[in-house]
Amino acid sequence: MHSLNSALLAEMIKSKRGKSGLRETAAEIGGISAPTLSRIENGNLPDIDTYFRICKWLDVPTDYFAIKTNKNFEKKSSDTKQEVIAHLRADKTLPPSTAQALIEMINLAYAKIAK
DSSP: OOEEEEEHHHHHHHHTTTTTTTHHHHHHHSSHEEEEEHHHHTOOOOOOHHHHHHHHHHTOOTTTTEEEOOTTTOOOHHHHHHHHHHHHHHHSSSSHHHHHHHHHHHHHHHHHOOE
């Protein structure tokens, strides 16, 4: 069974949105309103279509915010790596070239660990 980590979703939206307004960001995402975006940023769950649009805008897979409720579940290092990369991509304060350089470093580090 899975549930959605609405706090992480809200955090990543706010991080990527930065100082952009809700209307501007909603238009950038497409197909959602500023009030809907505000509700999601405040922890409310989006409908499935809106969720898919936001995941695409954040450049993360749709299962990224899923929380496995099985108590025996352990987070794998690849999950951590993907989470860090998603945060770097969503961070509007980083120039894209810097974010990409950091992503490459992370990928190299995880590749070295895997050997």
